[in-house]
Amino acid sequence: MRFGIVVNEGPYTRQASDSAYLFAKAALAKGHEIFRVFFYHDGVNNGTRFTVPPQDDRNLQRLWSELAETHKLDLVVCIAAAQRRGILDANEAKRQGKDGDNIAPGFRISGLGQLIEAGIQADRLVVFGD
Amino acid sequence: MPTLHTVNKSPYERSSLESCLDHVAEGDSVLMFEDAVVGARRGGKFIATLKAERPSCALYVLGPDLAARGIKPADIAEGISVVDYGGFVDLAVANARVCAWL
Amino acid sequence: MSEQANRKKFLYVNRRAPYGTIYALESLEVVLIGAAFEQDVSLAFIDDGVYQLVAGQDTAGVGMKNFSKTYRALGDYEVRKLYVERESLAERGLTVEDLMPITYEDEDDDYAEKPSIHLTDRSEMARLIAEQDVILSF
Numbered sequence: 001m002r003f004g005i006v007v008n009e010g011p012y013t014r015q016a017s018d019s020a021y022l023f024a025k026a027a028l029a030k031g032h033e034i035f036r037v038f039f040y041h042d043g044v045n046n047g048t049r050f051t052v053p054p055q056d057d058r059n060l061q062r063l064w065s066e067l068a069e070t071h072k073l074d075l076v077v078c079i080a081a082a083q084r085r086g087i088l089d090a091n092e093a094k095r096q097g098k099d100g101d102n103i104a105p106g107f108r109i110s111g112l113g114q115l116i117e118a119g120i121q122a123d124r125l126v127v128f129g130d
Numbered sequence: 131m132p133t134l135h136t137v138n139k140s141p142y143e144r145s146s147l148e149s150c151l152d153h154v155a156e157g158d159s160v161l162m163f164e165d166a167v168v169g170a171r172r173g174g175k176f177i178a179t180l181k182a183e184r185p186s187c188a189l190y191v192l193g194p195d196l197a198a199r200g201i202k203p204a205d206i207a208e209g210i211s212v213v214d215y216g217g218f219v220d221l222a223v224a225n226a227r228v229c230a231w232l
Numbered sequence: 233m234s235e236q237a238n239r240k241k242f243l244y245v246n247r248r249a250p251y252g253t254i255y256a257l258e259s260l261e262v263v264l265i266g267a268a269f270e271q272d273v274s275l276a277f278i279d280d281g282v283y284q285l286v287a288g289q290d291t292a293g294v295g296m297k298n299f300s301k302t303y304r305a306l307g308d309y310e311v312r313k314l315y316v317e318r319e320s321l322a323e324r325g326l327t328v329e330d331l332m333p334i335t336y337e338d339e340d341d342d343y344a345e346k347p348s349i350h351l352t353d354r355s356e357m358a359r360l361i362a363e364q365d366v367i368l369s370f
Contacts, residue, residue, distance in 0.1 A: 001223050006368070008232070008255075015164045020136070022194070026215035032223075074249055080261065112265040119366040120240055120269065124222050125231040127369050130138075133362055149247065149279055153358040229245070229361055230369040 003027050004122030005037045008129030010045030011060035012053070016066065017046050020128040021063055028071050036074040036118040037064075039107075041129070044087045047077040049104035061104045068106030075107045076114045131226030132157040138164035138232065141176045150231040151179065156186040160220055161213070163192035167199060170210050177207040192218060240365035241272045246281035248370065250300070251279040251291065254285045255370040257299050262368065264302070267309035274313040274364075276357060282320045285349070287332045294302075294330055302334065307336025352361060 005024055009016035024034055039046055046060055052056050053059050068075050077087055082083060083096070091103040119125050135154055135181055141147040150160060150200055169176045170191040180189060189210040196212065197202070203212050213221065222228050244263055250256040266273060277285060279367060284303070291298040306314070314334060328351055337343040352360065361367065 003222070008370075015138070019164060022215045023218055027219045027222075030216060030219055031149075032219065042255060064369075081258070112262050113269070115262060115368075116266040116269045116271070119242060119368070120271065124228055125221055125366050125368070126228045127232070127367075128138075129230065129232045129369065139280050145279065152354055153278075153361055155362045158362075227364055227367055229364075229367045232247070232369050 001123045002035050002121065003034045004035050004118035004125040006118075006125065006127040006129070007037060007039045007043040007046060008041045008127065010042040011051070014130045016128040016130060017043070017060050017064075018058075020059065020126075023126065023128070024073075028067075032056060034071070034073055035122045036076055036114065038115045038118055039075070039077045040115065041078075041079055041113075042081075042085070043129075044077045044082040044085055047075065047082070047087055047104050047107040047109075048102045050102045065104050065106040073106070074123065077103070077107050077109050078115070079109050079111050082109050132159065134158070134221045134225035134228045135160045136177060136228060136230045137162050137166040137169075138230075140165040141169040141179075146231040147176065148179070150229075153229075154187045158187045159225060160187055161190045161192065161218060161221060163195050163218070164208075165195075165199075167191050167195045167201060170196070171201055172205055172207045174207070180207070181209060188206050190217070190221065233243050239271055241363060242266065242274070242366045242368065243361065243364040244273070244275045245361075245367060245369045246275065246284055247279040249280040250289070251296055253293060254324070256281075257368040259273070259368070260299060261300055262307060263306065263311055263339045267311060270310075273311050275311065275359065276313060276352075276355065276360065277314065277316045277320070279317075279320050280324070282316055282324065282326060282331075285295065285316065285331045286326070287330060299331050304332060306333050306334065312336045312346075313350065314348045317354060317357050318351050319354045321351075340351040 089103040139146040288302040334348045
């Protein structure tokens, strides 16, 4: 079966990103496909490579990036939500005149249409939030 | 085809579980996970609500979230099944849609 | 696959008051963007979500943009099914008179203005949820 996953909250304050990650991992382990993971609202904060959690804590950005690498997942960060919260890729940084970008490996920035498309293409859309 | 409803808030703190139970249809499943698992503990005041209001739907609770909060499977009220993340996935597959009560 | 075959029933579930969190605004953003995909769209306003449609919102004192007028434009985006839960209104001391009038022009009926807001009992809301393909909760 083909899943779409929505992550509405950032890492660490809420459990949403952890739950979504463990759900995604379990779905892949069962042989299901994940069409896309869409990060919305504060969820875009999962996609910055500048986080440095303590060494004895999980690094959610890295976990997502590694899962994306292993399973060729499409991790999409909502552009409007990302701009509000300072999540930029190289193109956006240049376009907005900012002096650096911070998007993590495996994540890409795109529009809300990608969320609708995930709803259309996936057999099940599962929302994790607060 | 029935619906999987997910609830992630403690019923002691928010009304999501109540709202969810107000909107389930016969044959639906309700999964309590994250902080919502505290509502599944035997002797808690929401057990009566869970059972009385919706006898026609299946109740589940996420094991890893129980364990993280020090709740043992034996502490769970009768009629609520414990599943792991794989079981969560299976529930999403077995139902036609997933409705999150955030 | 044809567009028709790809047409799904989308339900946007709104359960929070506006402004205290960004969810109401960002739900509206998805609805507007989603309109271009020509899906079968419904909006549900449950619990504090009914406050999103209350008339007379004035955000001058909180320094935020008032986006409530956008709901009135939804008809132009073919979003015409706004289901407001009757019990949620009543529990909060509200009636339908407290809501903004939201209408659309029915092109199949000589562009007659028709209400987009449908007062919906809790049990009907449960049925509405049960007939969806995709449920986006905010």
